[in-house]
Amino acid sequence: MPLDPASEPTRSACPWPELPPGPLGPPSPAFAARHAEAPFAPLTLPTGDVVRAVAGHEDTRLVMAHSAASRDLRYPGAPRISKGLSLEDDPTAILNMDAPEHTRLRRILSGTFTPRQVEAWRPRVAEIAGGLAAGLADGPGTGDLVEDFAFPLPSQVICELMGVPAQDQPRFRRWTGMFLSTSDGTADDRMTAAIEFMGYAGELVAAHRENPGDDLIDVLVQARDAGDRLSEDELTGLVFGLILAGHETTASLISRGVFRLLTNPDQWAALTADPALVPRAVEEILRYDGPGGYGVLRRMTEAVELSAGRVEAGEAIFLMLPAANQDPAVFADPQRFDITRFGDGGGAQQSHLSFGHGPHYCLGANLARVELQEAFRALATGLPELGLAVDPLDVPWTAEAIIHRPVTLPVGRRPSGGPR
Numbered sequence: 324m325p326l327d328p329a330s331e332p333t334r335s336a337c338p339w340p341e342l343p344p345g346p347l348g349p350p351s352p353a354f355a356a357r358h359a360e361a362p363f364a365p366l367t368l369p370t371g372d373v374v375r376a377v378a379g380h381e382d383t384r385l386v387m388a389h390s391a392a393s394r395d396l397r398y399p400g401a402p403r404i405s406k407g408l409s410l411e412d413d414p415t416a417i418l419n420m421d422a423p424e425h426t427r428l429r430r431i432l433s434g435t436f437t438p439r440q441v442e443a444w445r446p447r448v449a450e451i452a453g454g455l456a457a458g459l460a461d462g463p464g465t466g467d468l469v470e471d472f473a474f475p476l477p478s479q480v481i482c483e484l485m486g487v488p489a490q491d492q493p494r495f496r497r498w499t500g501m502f503l504s505t506s507d508g509t510a511d512d513r514m515t516a517a518i519e520f521m522g523y524a525g526e527l528v529a530a531h532r533e534n535p536g537d538d539l540i541d542v543l544v545q546a547r548d549a550g551d552r553l554s555e556d557e558l559t560g561l562v563f564g565l566i567l568a569g570h571e572t573t574a575s576l577i578s579r580g581v582f583r584l585l586t587n588p589d590q591w592a593a594l595t596a597d598p599a600l601v602p603r604a605v606e607e608i609l610r611y612d613g614p615g616g617y618g619v620l621r622r623m624t625e626a627v628e629l630s631a632g633r634v635e636a637g638e639a640i641f642l643m644l645p646a647a648n649q650d651p652a653v654f655a656d657p658q659r660f661d662i663t664r665f666g667d668g669g670g671a672q673q674s675h676l677s678f679g680h681g682p683h684y685c686l687g688a689n690l691a692r693v694e695l696q697e698a699f700r701a702l703a704t705g706l707p708e709l710g711l712a713v714d715p716l717d718v719p720w721t722a723e724a725i726i727h728r729p730v731t732l733p734v735g736r737r738p739s740g741g742p743r
Contacts, residue, residue, distance in 0.1 A: 346582070346586075346715070346718070346720065347586055347715050347716070350611070350645060350649055350658060351645075354378065354643070354645065354646040354649045355649070355651075355658070357376075357378040357643070357646055358378055358379065358646070358649070358650060358651060358652075361378075362377070362378045362379045362382070362630075362631040363375055363376070363377060363378070363382075363629065363631035363632040364376065364378075366641055366643075368402060368403065368404050368641070369404060369405070369406075370402070370403045370404065370405065370406050372402035372403060373402075374402050374620070374639050374640055374641045375632075375634075375638070375640050375641070376618070376640065376641040376642075376643050376646075377629065377631065377640055377641070377642050377643060377647075378631075378643050378646040378647065378650070379629075379630065379631055379646075379647065379650055379652070380647040380648070380650035380652065380653045380676070381630060381650075381652070381653075382629040382630055382631050383642045383643070383644065383647040383676060383680075384647070384676060384680050384681075385627075385629060386621055386623075386627070386629070386634075386640070386642060387621075387642065387676070387679055387680040387681040387683065388680055388681030388682070389623075389627060389681070390422070391623050391624045391625040391627055392621040392622075392623060392624075392681075393421050393621065393622045393623070393624050394418060394419050394420065394421060394425075394621065394622075394683065395419065395420075395421055395622065396411045396419070396620055396622060396639065397411065397412060397414065397419075398622075401622070401639060402620060402639050402641075404620070404725060405513075405725065407509065407513050407514075411620070413517075413560065413563075415556045415557060415559065415560030416560050416563070416564055417429075417560065417561065417564060417686075418564065418683060422682070425682060425683075426682070427551070428553070428557065428561075429682070429686075431546045431551070431552075431553060432543075432546065432561075432686060435539070435542060435543075435546070435686070436686055436687055436688075436689050436690055437689070438689050440689075441689040441690050441693050442693070444480075444484065444690070444693065445693050445697065447480075447483065448476075448480055448693055448694055448697045449697045449700070449701070451476055451479050451480060452476055452694075452697040452698050452700070452701035453701045453705065455471065455472045455475055455476055455701070456472065456701040456702055456705035456706055457705060458471065459471055459472060459706060459709075459734070460705055460706050460736075465712040465733050465734065465735040466733070466734055466735070467731050467732060467733060467734075468578065468581050468729075468732035468733075468734045469574070469578050469728070469729060469730070469731050469732050470731070472577070472698070472702075473574045473575075473577040473578040473581070473698075473732075474492075474496070474570075474574040475492075476573075476574070476577065476694065476698055477569055477570055477573035477574050477577075477694055478492045478495065478570050478574070479492075480569070480690075480694060481565065481566060481569035481570055484538065484539045484569075484690075485527075485538055485539040485540050485562070485565065485566070485569075486527075486531060486536060486538025486539065486540050486541065487527060487540075487566065491523075492570075494519075494523070495566055495567075495570050495571075496570075497516070498516045498519065498520040498567075499566075499567050499570055499571040500571075501513055501516040520563055520567075521559060521560075521563055524559045524560075524562040524563040524566070525555075525559045527540055527562055528540060528544065528555070528558050528559055528562060531544055532544055539565070540562060543558055543561055543562070544558065565687070568685075568687055569687060569690070571726055572614070572615060572691070572726060573691050573694050573695065574728070575615045575726045575727070575728035576608065576609070576612070576613060576614075576615060576691070576695060577694075577695065577698050577699075578728045578729050578732055579608070579612040579613075579615065579727075579728055579729070580604075580605075580608035580612060580695070580698075580699065581699075581702065581709075581732060581734075582711075582715075582718065582729055582732060583608060583611065583612055583660060584604075584608075584662075584699075585709065585710060585711050585715075585734070586711070586715050587660050590604075590660060590661070590662050591709075593662060593663070594662060594699070594703045595703045595704075595707035598700055598703045598704050600662055600663065601696050601699050601700045601703065602692075602696055603662055603663060603664070603665045603666070604662035604699060605692060605695045605696050605699060606664075606665045606675065607660065607661060607662045607664050607665060608662075608695070608699075609675055609677040609678075609695075610648045610654070610664075610665075610674070610675035610677065611648070611660050613644075613645075613648070613675070613677030614644055614645075614677040614678070615725075615726040615727050615728065616644075616725045616726055616727060617641075617643060617644070617645060618641055618642045618643045618644045618645070618646075619641070619642050619644065619679075620639055620640070620641055620642075621639070621640055621642060622637070622638070622639045622640075623635070623636060623637070623638055623639075623640065624636065624637070644676050644677065644679075647676050648675045648676060648677065653674060654674070678691070706736070708736045708737050709734055709735075709736065709737070710734065710735060710736070710737030711732075711733065711734060711735075712733040712734055712735040713733045718731070718732060718733075719731060
């Protein structure tokens with residue numbers, strides 16, 4: 324539940340952090356202040372709802388893994404990030420489920436995005452990324468990294484993997500843009516987008532049932548556990564979620580990552596000089612700029628003691644994932660962007676929380692990592708002279724968005740090899 328508006332803590336609640344959080348410099352100073360002074364202070368969400376927000380890495384990780392942390396936020400009076408219809412309202416979405424329903428779906432899907440399965444897709448991802456990078460290199464003097472590279476890459480990948488018509492990509496953009504903005508559009512707009520998107524997902528499932536193949540939707544149609552298959556609503560919800568997550572979130576990560584690299588010339592130079600740094604660079608981009616929003620809501624079904632304070636049973640709290648990724652107790656000099664921060668031993672995957680932690684750890688994390696790695700490898704090797712074509716301060720960013728990214732990112736070739 325939200326905090327009582329008449330309570331003393333609410334009157335001193337911090338506002339929703341300014342977007343973007345330090346596009347040219349370190350992340351929002353509000354994060355550092357929270358770590359030092361108020362790791363469990365109230366936060367005012369864009370809707371006006373006020374909840375206590377967890378900033379520390381240890382406490383965030385504890386909550387995400389705790390059996391009492393519920394994703395069911397459909398009760399009357401539940402706090403919301405977005406006004407009107409939002410993703411939290413869909414009971415068929417796996418991200419809104421708790422055990423045992425969530426456990427059952429995860430078990431059925433356990434073999435879908437394994438590292439081995441995803442690695443088999445890497446050559447095709449690399450081919451798509453290389454082709455898009457070549458198109459940028461062969462094009463006119465400038466291009467838009469968002470439209471010409473960041474969105475086409477994951478869109479084409481998810482369409483090919485799922486067996487979705489490539490010509491439907493503009494529809495995905497419209498639907499996902501409506502769902503992942505906290506201000507654009509009315510409640511009726513969101514409802515219309517939801518109905519259209521879910522109807523489209525249902526049509527895809529029906530088409531694959533009628534003409535089965537070996538695409539990801541076909542795998543989902545056949546997926547079962549001890550004879551237990553996905554229901555029609557579950558199938559439709561998963562297809563909806565996979566298109567949504569596999570399209571917008573990865574594109575946003577690519578856009579933010581390129582912006583971060585090009586506004587840190589020493590880091591871009593290091594990456595182009597040694598593309599073997601790509602996996603480590605991806606993890607630092609995920610830590611520094613991921614996951615693209617300010618966090619997630621959880622409702623505790625029982626009282627839990629955190630290092631920052633006690634969470635009461637029934638209380639909804641906000642997990643500030645970017646703040647957790649900037650925790651100085653875990654990351655030395657956390658406001659410094661450093662693509663050599665993480666070693667090659669995989670420790671990064673146990674450190675930053677951009678893909679979550681615990682039962683709701685992102686199902687598509689392995690695929691997202693492959694896409695991000697091949698995207699930055701293609702740019703670093705194919706366009707080492709890439710640079711911004713405008714002043715960084717003139718790059719427009721989405722406003723009041725759940726997924727935060729540059730709206731456009733004009734780029735060009737810089738003879739010096741460095742950004743403006």
